[in-house]
Amino acid sequence: MHPELxxxxxxxxxxxxxxxxxxxxVSAFDLLVARSLAGRQGASIVLHGYRGVGKTVLLNAMREQAERAGWLCIDVEAQTSDAGPTAIRQRIGRKLLEAAESFKNGKSYTAAIRRALGTLTGFSLSLGVVSIETAREPTNGRASSGILEVDLEELVEDFAGALRESGTAVGIxxxxxxDVDTELLSALLTVQNRAGQKNIPFYVVGAGLPTLPARLATSRSYAERLFEYRHxxxxxxxxxxxxxxDPLSRYGFGIDDDALDLLTGAARGYPYFLQMMGREAWNLTDKRQISLETAERALNSAYAILDQGYFRSSWDRADTAERAILRCMAATDDADEYPVDQIADRCGLDASYFAAARESLETKGVIFAVGPGRIAFTTPGMPGHVNRRAAGLA
Ligand SMILES: Nc1ncnc2c1ncn2[C@@H]1O[C@H](COP(=O)(O)OP(=O)(O)O)[C@@H](O)[C@H]1O
Ligand SMILES: [Mg+2]
Incomplete structure (x- = not known):
């Protein structure tokens, strides 16, 4: 009904x-923002989890919370491509310049603001974001060594006065x-650490895959104390x-209990699937009350779409040995978790091949270790896809 709505x-x-x-x-982040505005420190937050669980959406919501409270916010997304490291530095530099514009806000410059802007110019010049000709403020020789960690630290130090004066904070x-490159990652962690020690309102807020906490810990040994990690x-x-x-009822739609059970049961709380199933149910219903029959059709339609896109991309990334493991897991009846021994026995791979293929599937985020000796799919519904493939239905 009314797909356009x-x-x-x-x-x-x-x-x-x-x-x-x-x-x-959301409230943990609210507290961090409130403390920062009261001149108090708090550990910043790092979100981690598999794809499709809602990290990006949550990170954006946090940024909006911070913006509403007057933080100067910079949003960036790291990329694995060769151009990634340059792109992210340039974006940070450019966004800092934009954010710094708000210091002006019709007011005349104080000494602290001048200092911040002068150092920012040096920083931007060394990143190649602005040229001498386009720089608005004269440089002051700070943040221009070309060594990222040193420059970023000087930049944040020189921003401190202006931030305190205007009662705000910087959030990256x-x-x-x-996927942030090693040099930038360690610079950010060092600066976050120093900012904490010097009570400078500068925060790095991050989101990433489950490997992120370990990646940060490898970069700086104190990383585990620097952030509050949230799964x-x-x-x-x-x-x-x-x-x-809730979205249905906001538009005057209802859903029968058994229909709702069917959809939420299949999605197992996985946000991307909930959206997909909700969307299909809305499109397929011709009444304002969604019935079990409509929900069944919605589920089939959602799976057909996922088979072509989401599930398929996981399958396509798996090599022959990895696919043998996936088939073997999927053939085990309706399990949430699988004993590694059992899968290893059944899938017919040599022990060393099995170990390598299993590790690769974990790195690709298709499966994960639930606990000692047990593995599971990272997304619900994947076994169904693998079985539909085996039956030539996907
Ligand atoms: N808390 C939530 N409630 C309902 N739907 C959500 C929620 N968080 C995310 N979603 C939906 O889930 C999907 C994946 O969200 P996204 O933030 O891109 O996940 P991730 O960054 O973890 O891969 C999107 O379709 C989004 O609209
Ligand atoms: Mg994301």
């Missing part, structure tokens, strides 16, 4: 009609943070219900 948002980083089940994260919000995972049953029912 469909409120559901399956995709990447698309703001959902209802940000369900993330109240704890980094998505896909596991972003599946929504609780109650939040999953809210994610589907």
């Amino acid at each position: 469909n409120p559901f948002t399956p995709g990447s980083g698309l703001e959902p009609p209802r940000l369900a089940g993330r109240d704890h994260e 919000f980094i998505d896909e943070m596991q 972003v995972g599946a929504l609780s049953a109650e939040s999953a219900v809210a994610a589907i029912r």
Whole structure:
């Protein structure tokens, strides 16, 4: 019904009609913002979890919270491409310049603002973001050594006065943070650490894959104390219900209990799937009350779309040995977790091949270790896809 009005948002980083089940994260971040405005320190936050669980959406929500409170916010996304390191530096430099514009706000420059802008010019020049001709403020010789860590630290130090004067903070919000290059990552961690010690309101807020905390710990040994790490995972049953029912009722739609059970049961709290199923149910219903029959059709339609896109991309990235493991896991009846021994026995790979293929599937984020000797798929519904493939249906 009226697909043009469909409120559901399956995709990447698309703001959902209802940000369900993330109240704890939102209030933890609110507290950090409130403390920063009161001149108090707090550990910044790093979100980690598999793709499709809602990290980007949550990071964006946090940035908006911070912006509303007057923080100068910079949002960047790291990329693995060769151009990635240059692109992210330039974006940070450019966004800092934009953010610094707000210091002016019709007021005359104080000495602290002049200092911040002068150092920022030096920093931007060394990153190649502005040239001498376009620089608005004369440089002061700071933040221009060309050594990123040193320059970033001087920059943040020289911003401190202006930030305190205007009662604000700087937040760098980094998505896909596991892909930040080593040099920039260690510079950011060092500066975050120094800022904490000197009570400078500068915060790096990050989101990334489950490998992110380990990557940060390898970069700087104190990284585990620098951030509050928050695992972003599946929504609780109650939040999953809210994610589907609330947007429907906002537009005067309802859904039968058994229909809702079917959709939330299949999605297992996985936000991307909840959006996908909600969208299909909305499109397929011809009444304002979604029935079980419509939900069944919606589920089939959602799986058909996922088979062509989402699931397929995981399958395509797996090589022959890895696919043998996936088939073997999927053939085990409706399990949430699989004993590694059992899968290793059944999939017919040599022990060393099995170990390598399993590790590769973990690195690719298709499966993960639930605990000692047990593995699971990172997304619900993947076994169904593998079985549909085996049966020639996908
Ligand atoms: N809390 C939530 N409640 C409902 N839907 C959500 C929630 N968080 C994310 N989504 C939806 O889930 C999908 C994936 O979100 P995204 O932030 O891109 O995940 P990630 O960055 O972890 O891969 C999007 O379709 C988004 O609209
Ligand atoms: Mg994301």
